[in-house]
Amino acid sequence: MCRLAAVALTAxxxxxxxxxxxxxxxxxxxxxxxxxxxxRLRALESARAPEKPxxxxxxxxPVAVEPAVAEYRSPISGYMDFHYNKDRxxxxxxxxxxxRFVLLFGHNFTDRIKFWSELELEHAxxxxxxxxxxxxxxxxxxxxxxxxxxxxxxGMMLAPVGxxxxxxxxxxxxxxxxxxxxxVIVPSTWFDGGAGVFGDLGKGxxxxxxxxxxxxxxxxxxxxxxxxxxxxxxxxxxxxxxxxGRLEFRGLPRLSLGASFWRGRTGFDLLTVNPRVxxxxxxxxxxxxxxxxxxxxxxxxxSDAGALNLALQRRTGVNPNIARAMRGFYxxxxxxxxxxxFPHDLAVFWRYENFDxxxxxxxxxxxxxxxxRTAHVMGFTYYPEPDVSLKFDYTIxxxxxxxxxxxxxxxxxxxxxx
Amino acid sequence: xxxxxxxxxxxxxxxxxxxxxxKVVRMIAERFVFVPSQVKVKKGTVVEFRITxxxxxxxxxIPRAGINVIIPKRGRGEVKVVFRAEEPxxxxxxxxxxxxxxxxxxxxxxVVE
Numbered sequence: 427m428c429r430l431a432a433v434a435l436t437a438x439x440x441x442x443x444x445x446x447x448x449x450x451x452x453x454x455x456x457x458x459x460x461x462x463x464x465x466r467l468r469a470l471e472s473a474r475a476p477e478k479p480x481x482x483x484x485x486x487x488p489v490a491v492e493p494a495v496a497e498y499r500s501p502i503s504g505y506m507d508f509h510y511n512k513d514r515x516x517x518x519x520x521x522x523x524x525x526r527f528v529l530l531f532g533h534n535f536t537d538r539i540k541f542w543s544e545l546e547l548e549h550a551x552x553x554x555x556x557x558x559x560x561x562x563x564x565x566x567x568x569x570x571x572x573x574x575x576x577x578x579x580x581g582m583m584l585a586p587v588g589x590x591x592x593x594x595x596x597x598x599x600x601x602x603x604x605x606x607x608x609x610v611i612v613p614s615t616w617f618d619g620g621a622g623v624f625g626d627l628g629k630g631x632x633x634x635x636x637x638x639x640x641x642x643x644x645x646x647x648x649x650x651x652x653x654x655x656x657x658x659x660x661x662x663x664x665x666x667x668x669x670x671g672r673l674e675f676r677g678l679p680r681l682s683l684g685a686s687f688w689r690g691r692t693g694f695d696l697l698t699v700n701p702r703v704x705x706x707x708x709x710x711x712x713x714x715x716x717x718x719x720x721x722x723x724x725x726x727x728x729s730d731a732g733a734l735n736l737a738l739q740r741r742t743g744v745n746p747n748i749a750r751a752m753r754g755f756y757x758x759x760x761x762x763x764x765x766x767x768f769p770h771d772l773a774v775f776w777r778y779e780n781f782d783x784x785x786x787x788x789x790x791x792x793x794x795x796x797x798x799r800t801a802h803v804m805g806f807t808y809y810p811e812p813d814v815s816l817k818f819d820y821t822i823x824x825x826x827x828x829x830x831x832x833x834x835x836x837x838x839x840x841x842x843x844x
Numbered sequence: 845x846x847x848x849x850x851x852x853x854x855x856x857x858x859x860x861x862x863x864x865x866x867k868v869v870r871m872i873a874e875r876f877v878f879v880p881s882q883v884k885v886k887k888g889t890v891v892e893f894r895i896t897x898x899x900x901x902x903x904x905x906i907p908r909a910g911i912n913v914i915i916p917k918r919g920r921g922e923v924k925v926v927f928r929a930e931e932p933x934x935x936x937x938x939x940x941x942x943x944x945x946x947x948x949x950x951x952x953x954x955v956v957e
Contacts, residue, residue, distance in 0.1 A: 503942035530942060537907045537936075542948045565945065574882070574936065574953040584945065593875055595944045598899060624949065628882050676877050680898070713898075766919065812917040813900050843900055843944065 500532040505595045505843045509602050514834040524550040525839075526596075530565075538571040543582075546615075563659060564617045573625065579636070580621035582659050586634040586672035587686040588612040589709045589722050596841020597815040600760055600775040600807050603837060606799070606823075607754035607781050611724040612707060613653040618662055630677015640668040643692035643701050643734055648747040648797055651783040652703065652726055655692065665694040668703075680713040692728075699733040716762040718773070723755040725785075732788035750788045754781030760807075771809040778802055795826035805837075813843040866890045873915050873939070874898035876946035884955045885929050891954070893925040903940030906954065908933075912940055929956040 505528050512520035525548065532542040543566040549559030567581030584592050590599060590608040594615060599605075608614045622636030639662030645654035657663065668690020675683045685708040693700035709722035728734065731750035739745040760775035779801040784793035805819030817839040824832040867889050872879045874897065885891050895904055895915050902915040904925060915923050927935075939950035 500942050503944075503947075505944075530945070530947070532942065532948065540948055544945055569948050571936070571951075574934070574951070592946050593944065595875065598875055598944070626881050626952065630880070632877075632881070676879055676881070679872050679879050682877075769919070771919070812919065 497536065498534050500534070502529055502531045503844060504529040505597075505841065507596045508840045510838040511602070512836045514836060528564075540569045540571070542567060542569070562615075562617075564615055575625040575627055576623060577625050578621070578623055582617060582619055583622075583636060583638065585616040585618070585638060585670050585688060586636065587616060587670060587688055587705060588614060588707050588724065589684075589711065589720060590614050591616050595843045596817075596839070597807075597809065597813055597843055600758065600773060600817070601777060601803050601805065601819050601837075602817045602839035603821075605722070605756050605758075605777065605803075606779050606801055607722060607724055607756050610649075610651040610653055610783055611726055611752055611754040611781055612705065613651070613656055616656060617659065618657055619659045619664075620667070630675050632674045632676065633672065635669070635671040637667040637669055638690075639664045640666065640690035640694070641692045641703055642695060643699075643703075643728070644695050644738065644741075646692075646728065646734070646746065646748045648749070648784060648794065651749075651752045652705075655703075663694045666691045682711045684709050693730075693734070693737075696734070696737050699730050699737050701731065701734045702729040703727070704729075716766075718760040718762070718775075719758065721755070721757040724753070726752045728752075732790060735788065735791070747784070747787075747791060747794065749784040749786060749791075749793070751786035752781075752783045753785040754779065756780070771812070773807045773809070775806065776802070776804045796830045798826040800824050815839075815841045817841065864888060864890060866892055868892045868894060871895040872898055873902040873904070873950075875900070875944045876939070876950040878937070878939075878950065878952040881952035882955065883952070884957060886957055887929055887932050889929045889956075891927045891929055893927065894922050895925070896922045900943050901941050902943050902950070904937060905940035906935050906937045908935050914941060927954070929954075932956045 505526070507526035509523045509525045510520055511523065527547040527550065528544060530544045532540060534540050544564040546562045546564050547559060548562065552559045552561050563582055565582055565584060567579050567583050570578040572578065586592060588608055590604050591612060591614040594604065604614060618639040620636045620638030622634065624634040626632045639657050639659070641652060641655035642657055643655060645656070646652055647654060668688060670686070670688040672684055672686035687707070688703065688705040690703060691700050692703050703726065705724065705726045707722065707724040711720040728748060728750055731748050735745050735748055756777055756779040758775060758777035760773045762771055762773050764770060764772045782798040784797045787793050802822045803819050805817065808816045810816070819837050821835045821837060822832055823835070867885055869883055869891060871893055873895055883891070893904070897915045897918050899918055901917050903912060904915055904923065905912045906927070909927060911925060911927065913923050913925060933956055935954040935956065937952050937954060939947060943950065
């Protein structure tokens with residue numbers, strides 16, 4: 427009815443000659459008055475209820491509304507990871523390991539200045555001068571939020587490299603242990619001190635770019651690649667900072683694509699050589715219907731690897747046989763097999779990994795075939811509740827060496843987030 | 845004259861209709877992203893967010909508008925938030941419930957033009 431009237435009104439105004447003068451003028455006057463009255467009404471309403479500039483109709487359970495500049499402390503959150511690992515075909519007994527006990531907490535000084543932290547106890551028990559557990563401050567940084575596309579961060583931070591390093595809560599990945607590629611090629615959890623910028627570029631693209639403490643080449647090895655080169659913020663030497671960054675596309679529901687890099691000198695503790703490490707990685711995650719897929723490719727290069735090996739041999743008496751290139755990739759498929767209406771969830775998965783920490787050797791060195799490895803990890807993750815995961819997997823780890831038989835491992839795990 | 849006045853009174857809501865149009869935004873929250881993370885609307889639009897989570901609880905907090913709600917966990921339904929975009933500007937929104945290592949980077953912006 428009203429639209430008809432509007433059309434009619436429009437029709438009237440289209441023919442000014444026929445409805446000229448006093449009537450039209452009168453209508454215009456009335457329109458102007460009504461608009462003015464509406465504006466005044468809106469102003470009065472907003473003056474009466476200044477605490478609600480934009481009313482929200484919400485279902486269910488709204489949390490208490492906070493003032494826009496409130497300072498508040500986030501409640502403590504955390505995650506835990508409890509494992510049982512048993513190698514088959516060997517006489518070794520099973521191992522029960524409270525792998526991770528992690529607490530996260532933060533504080534909002536204002537809406538634009540925020541603190542966030544992650545404190546982790548690994549393997550339950552820490553004792554000096556012995557190889558026991560670790561107490562790690564993996565994150566402790568301040569964010570200064572300026573614009574969606576430009577924000578600043580400084581403190582102890584996670585390197586933005588790979589699928590797992592920044593997203594490692596146990597219910598968010600399948601398998602009791604993290605992927606091998608995310609352990610030896612991308613040495614997660616990879617954290618150190620630094621500062622940088624990050625933001626949302628729009629159209630689904632987001633970026634991070636940090637300057638961080640570099641890796642320490644004296645910790646590199648043939649078997650574990652870059653892993654022991656992390657300085658972990660323990661009086662990290664920053665003669666020259668390393669640079670790292672990530673570009674991520676997440677503009678479509680249930681699709682995430684990312685590429686990241688790390689680049690930095692690593693020989694600050696060596697006199698004769700200062701190798702540069704370059705890590706390049708890209709990854710993706712995709713879910714469709716009840717199927718989840720994820721994959722990652724990572725490559726790490728070490729310049730002057732031959733000279734680095736000689737320098738470390740002079741220091742320790744053993745040539746570490748460090749490669750000039752390491753490479754790894756994996757693919758994982760998972761199916762959620764319980765109907766959606768069930769309150770529980772069960773994901774059955776299979777992951778194939780291929781990783782080689784001696785992918786390319788410096789001249790004069792031969793790659794050792796036991797470091798060219800493949801892994802099949804298959805099992806399930808049962809979610810009695812979305813934040814609680816009970817995990818089982820069977821892992822077959824093979825090498826290209828005839829001297830090292832394949833290793834079969836049964837793994838059980840419980841992980842939870844709160 | 846009376847007919848014209850009746851037309852005018854009826855026409856006013858009709859003229860307001862474009863300004864009061866409702867836009868439904870289906871949003872997915874997961875560690876550590878809102879999809880979409882940028883939403884643009886015209887001034888006067890009523891924005892209805894329907895938000896579901898792919899994993900744990902998240903929060904949906906628009907500090908400038910005083911909105912702060914909890915998004916239920918995966919498979920536990922959706923939260924609906926209605927926002928009247930009356931003032932042009934940028935309304936940053938963020939996760940207000942700690943959700944993991946990257947909690948603080950879970951942000952987005954609603955732009956009212």
